[in-house]
């Protein structure tokens with residue numbers, strides 16, 4: 369995909385930057401690390417402050433008005449999230465009770481591994497993940513496999529960075545009880561065919577878990593279309609606050625899963641020897657919840673919707689394509705992943721030939737360009753791809769970026785090349 373003049377003109381304009389106080393106040397910063405965490409719009413910062421100034425009380429505990437308001441802040445956010453990911457009933461009503469608040473996507477995946485995993489896995493069973501997973505979707509499964517005598521099986525990629533149907537059929541067999549795959553790779557930027565993977569998992573009687581940390585921020589995700597049973601993601605990668613993670617799950621499955629953390633608020637009753645769990649979602653939310661964070665995330669989703677999520681998604685497609693193709697055009701840069709810009713959702717990994725990624729990132733930082741360098745919490749993938757130094761640079765975009773940001777990256781990379789080869 370080569371962008372035409374009108375597409376280039378559209379990404380050269382930027383109607384969004386001023387909504388983000390950090391970007392508006394610091395034009396010297398060229399932020400290309402949204403896959404690690406996004407910037408936050410003023411709407412989110414204002415909501416966080418509004419909660420503490422106007423609604424602050426411990427949610428779910430008090431019978432007085434302020435506490436009820438704090439509770440409503442959480443419950444309103446739950447319904448909004450449900451609607452955002454298509455978790456609605458046949459009449460279009462949001463299924464907020466299927467939304468569980470955690471601290472981040474990592475905690476959501478640990479919750480699934482330790483509750484679903486420990487209840488359905490038995491010796492000889494298999495858990496299937498892909499080789500492109502973030503460590504957060506590998507280590508929880510390594511742990512539960514060790515605890516249950518279960519085998520962890522990896523889906524490998526073909527030369528075009530795809531999980532083929534043949535690979536799915538070979539690896540997701542009758543022993544598979546859980547399949548857990550990312551929708552978008554945080555390194556390669558590629559999108560997996562989750563409906564096809566879910567279909568194979570269900571055909572074999574396995575539960576399907578999706579890591580949506582890199583997809584929910586950038587793609588219109590609908591859990592019914594994905595066909596999955598559980599979906600994990602983080603608010604902080606999509607304009608929301610840090611410390612708010614989401615686990616969505618089908619109500620009937622969540623009902624069967626035992627609790628993860630225990631303590632206050634997650635019980636119906638407690639005796640000296642025993643406890644009866646509260647219904648879902650409270651069963652999975654022990655202790656005081658980050659009501660301000662949930663409320664602020666609610667405002668963040670409202671912000672994305674007010675801009676038209678489809679328009680943001682379309683802009684990010686163009687930015688991703690321009691980023692990929694600008695990098696691929698540099699003869700001293702190797703893109704790690706497809707060179708076709710259409711294949712990338714936000715992130716592009718690359719290396720400057722012969723230069724350590726940490727040096728690249730430090731030199732770029734000198735001109736205000738922020739990128740990530742390292743193993744991106746995906747060491748098995750980098751080993752599998754035999755990436756030199758086990759490390760890459762990664763630039764990633766969100767809708768508040770523009771063409772000039774990417775041009776600044778390219779200029780910075782030319783400087784890096786000159787420093788080492790000039």
Ligand SMILES: Cc1ncc(COP(=O)(O)O)c(C=O)c1O
Nearest residue numbers: 472473474502504554581582602
């Ligand atoms: C694909 C993927 N999964 C999971 C995570 C973990 O997210 P968090 O750090 O919010 O728990 C990340 C973070 O970068 C990610 O990219």
